[in-house]
Amino acid sequence: MIESDRELSxxxxxxxxxxxxRLKPGKDYRISLQGKAGDTMSCNDSNDGAGLPLFTFVDENIFKKETFFAFISLLDNYESATGEPEIVTPEELAENHRFLDAIIQTPTMKIAHRYLVEKQLSPPDESEFKEQLYRIWFELYARRGSNRPDSSGFEHVFVGETRRGRTVIGFHNWIQxxxxxxxxxxxxxxYSVTAHSPQPDENKHILALQFSWKNGIKPKGSIFIGVSPEFEFALYTLCFLTSPNERVxxxxxxxxxxxxCYHYNQKHISTTYPVLLRYRNPQADSTGNPSEV
Incomplete structure (x- = not known):
């Protein structure tokens, strides 16, 4: 791992x-992985590996917390079909700012802000940092195939979109x-696995999966489960601003x-999501390094 990766890690x-x-698996929420999803682009998949829902329990008291509550208020502000222009109402604009105001005050975002200021990638002034976050996540742009502003980083990553009514794009958030x-x-x-990915675990916080939504299929998606909105915002913003590469x-x-983390015109997030490479054993081996499991 190069030094910059170590520092970022x-x-x-x-x-x-x-x-x-962050919620605790098995206590604050429970999921049921069931079987492996089939390789398909069809909603009517005869190889459906799960006859039951993914979530069997979530303690919804967590949704009363300020950042969760502010986050959830944003989820109904978007038109999911790409090509349909987004209209931001004054109420929705206020909700966007309320959410950013809430997460900026959390320890997770303060750590991210401190790091970005040290790297001269973000302004030290909190209000200017908030403006930067707004531009990255909430400013509208025209996604591929559209000539009108129909998308934003927030909508794509956290809410999800549909393309031509058949394919789900984005949608990388467990709360949604x-x-x-x-x-x-x-x-x-x-769940989805490849020859090179670890078997999923119901007690871990990252999952690759397949699902259908609004008559479209997400053939393979990857999400954090149980983490807070501020954690994802902090992590994805760090990766967007610190790396010109598409994978960190x-x-x-x-x-x-x-x-x-794909950029759009170097100004906005096009998409971002986690890909699990391996789990590490919390018990270090004789070399002092965590061992793979």
């Missing part, structure tokens, strides 16, 4: 450790997944993760 570890709003599944709008199809490898807690 150390900061991500700080952010992880400071995420006091849970809420949409609870409403009956999500059909979880099973970081290590924290039990996870070796590749953060995929």
């Amino acid at each position: 150390a900061t991500v570890q700080e952010i992880w450790d400071s995420d006091v709003n 997944l849970y809420l949409q599944e609870k409403l009956g709008h999500i059909d979880y199809k099973g 490898k970081v290590q924290f807690s039990l996870y070796d993760v590749e953060i995929v």
